[in-house]
Amino acid sequence: HDIPFHTVVSSLKRLLRYSLGSVALGSLVVSSVEWVRCILKALRRRLKGVDSTGESRLGKTVSSSSHCCLGCIDWTIKSVNRNAYIVIAVTGKGFCKASELATGLIMNNILRIGKVNVIGDVILYLGxxxxxxxxxxxxxxxxxxxxxxxxxxxxxxxxxxxLLCWALGYMVAQLFFGVVETSVETIILSFCQDAEEHDGEAQYAPPLLMETLGDTSQLQRLTQGP
Structure with missing residues (x-):
């Protein structure tokens, strides 16, 4: 299919028509965890004013542990949400199915994705x-x-x-490079999905992407010809 001229507008229309519920569900999950974290932060601030008795120490320990656990859960959910949104945009599946598919793709290709993410994060930070x-x-x-x-x-x-220009420049760069990071993750997940659907060998990826992601067998087959 030809790429439409107004790509962003057509994508927004498709989102509002087919995937608005999935976006709302993902936002609800993230906001629920954030809401619990805010409550625990308020309780933690109140516990700081209490004298250091045995009971208050136990309360502070429980509060700190729960805050740390919720922070890890929040980071995990946000990561799963981001990848689920990518799968929703690519495949059009619902939120739960897209989350399951994205998690499976990441777990099955964790070394490949991890290698690209580490290198990509360094390059994006330098940018x-x-x-x-x-x-x-x-x-x-x-x-x-x-x-x-x-x-x-x-x-x-x-x-x-x-210093003000440096801070503003970094904020603007972070916004723009965030789009680049999402694009890179979309390409990686699309490559992994292509490989999953064709018995571990991507069929639609260009040779440069195969070389980058380490799919050497398929790269040799494409470069050598039939």
Whole structure:
């Protein structure tokens, strides 16, 4: 099929028509865990004001342990939700079925996905750092011009504007690279789904992707020809 001209608009229409319930269910699961975490945080703040008796120590221990466990559960649920949304967008399945499928794909290809994620996270972090530092450098060079050295527009110290530009640049880079990260995860899950449906050998992936993800047997078959 041809890619539509207004891709984002058509995807949004498809989401609202077919997958709005799945998105709402995933949001409900995440918000429920966040709600429990907020309650425990409030209880934890109250326990800090109590004297360090044996009972309060036990309460603090239970509160800290539950907070840590809920933090791990929250991270896991958010990760599963993100991958489930990707599978929903690719296959059109419901939330529960997509979560099961995404978890199975990750568990069956954990080494392959882990290798790409580690390398990708390092590259994305370096990209965010380069964008933020470039913004700070550009701000410093702009403030170092004659316009901002004159008496009317003179800036006593460029430190605060440069730090502000660095922080804003990092925030903007994090938003944009978040889209790139989601795209990378979508490509990886699509590759794994393709391999699962064809007995472990992806049929529709380009050779460069097969080489990156380590599918050497299928790569040799495609490059050598029939």
């Amino acid at each position: 965010k750092l380069c964008v933020s530092l470039s913004s700070a450098l550009f701000a410093f060079l702009m403030l170092d011009t004659h316009k901002y050295r004159s008496a009317h527009n003179k800036i006593s110290s460029p430190l605060f504007p440069v």
